[in-house]
Amino acid sequence: MSMGSVKERVVCNLKSARKARGLSQSELAGRVGVKRQAIYDMESGRYLPNTALALYIARELGCRVEDLFVLEESEEEQPVTLVEKAGAANPRVAVASVRERLVAYPVDGKWLLSDGFHSADGLLLADGCNVRLFQGRRALEKKIFLFGCDPAFAILSAHASRWMADAFVQCRFASSYLALARLSAGHAHIAGTHMHNRESVESNVVLAKTALAGTGAMVVAFSIFEEGLMVAAGNPLDIRDVGDLARKRIRFVNREPGAALRSLLDERLMQVGLSGEAVNGYDRQGSSHNQCAQMVALDMADAALGLRAVAAAHGLGFVPIESVRCDLVIPHDFLDLPAVKILLEVMQTRALREELSALPGYGSSCTGKVIGQV
Structure with missing residues (x-):
């Protein structure tokens, strides 16, 4: 089944669950009777399995289907704590949940640890107190902010994302103090x-x-x-x-x-x-x-x-x-x-x-x- 119109609303946690059990894509594919490409397509968001296949996979991984495939309801405006002032010409902000409160920082060149633009999590509204999110709040609860000035933090973030695709470490430049x-x-x-x-x-x-x-x-x-x-x-x-x-x-x-x-x-x-x-x-x-x-x-x-x-x-x-x-x-x-x-x-x-x-x-x-x- 192609993910089609629901692609943007389904979050696949299969990769992290598979790695937690120490299984390769080929090993999991063999256990549930599909080709490795099918597992790859699920983990990359290109393919959504039917009910029977999803149940087989969940059984092999010792979890529930809803742990593997999460329906993310779109969320519009959410209250947010803006820590640093954002420019009116750039309302893009990085957002994460810290102790059940959404915290936002401007996405600008002052904090980048590498060249290139970084994608934002949402757009700050004119009141400066609310944000229009690009994804559900549940996804932001799996994201963390890491502050510091070691350029190698970007490498740590990349290695972490390979282990768990839906857990994201965002690095922001700051002095020790x-x-x-x-x-x-x-x-x-x-x-x-x-x-x-x-x-x-x-x-x-x-x-x-x-x-x-x-x-x-x-x-x-x-x-x-x-x-x-x-x-x-x-x-x-x-x-x-x-x-x-x-x-x-x-x-x-x-x-x-x-x-x-x-x-x-x-x-x-x-x-x-x-x-x-x-x-x-x-x-x-x-x-x-x-x-x-x-x-x-x-x-x-x-x-x-x-x-x-x-x-x-x-x-x-x-x-x-x-x-x-x-x-x-x-x-x-x-x-x-x-x-x-x-x-x-x-x-x-x-x-x-x-x-x-x-x-x-x-x-x-x-x-x-x-x-x-x-």
Whole structure:
């Protein structure tokens, strides 16, 4: 049976249910007496099985038919909490359900972790308090917001979607402090933070405990990456350390207050007896690793804070400062969310760890390890 006119209203959860049982498409097809292509077409939304086949599949997977094929009623206007101001010319918003409340953010270039347009979940109405959704609210309850500035979060999201097609992790760019502020306010599900440890202190755990003010949460390691100064290819100005930023000829681009990299820079400048006032461009800010890299690549700056992997992606040189661990802070009441469960399982997989380790300056030896509780 072709999905035809009901295609937009049926959500197929077959892929996630099949993977949860450890079955390939071919294995499931053999058990229910169809070709593998039929299973593929169901999971991709091209084909809706008849009643008998749906019952056979549900029996093999140990679930109900309605668990596999969900009828999504279209929903029009819904009340929403808009966290960041949206421009009148761009009413497109990303929406997710956080503790049974719809939370929305503008879909614009300020938060993108990659190039290209991102699809929205709905359109913000003129009153700024309601949204016209493109899908049913039930689908949004399987989506989570992950805030942070590790570009590898996009890889984590992609791996999670392969495990469970209807559980979606949307990554939004934010400094460590802003990510935790969003989490504390109930405007996000997970915060990524990469403060720098000193002595035996777990700085991410300490910061999370302070930001969440008693709200229980788990801190899980995600990645280790190398931070430093992104410079022009071949490093023509021979920049060797942060002390060189005080040379008058050097044009520098900093990160915003609250960014862990900016805190690291301040610390290293202090160690060599310099203040921010000695650096040409200390108050000039880039809003992301990519923006800073682009400014160096376009000869708008000579040095900028960033990651080795980002510098390599833009064909730039790199001066290392320190390696740091990026952790995920997850409130305890979100641990049972489908997307969070999948995300935690994915972080234990060899595939994710191998891909992270393939990025320049990245390591995955700690990925998935519980660092602490707050």
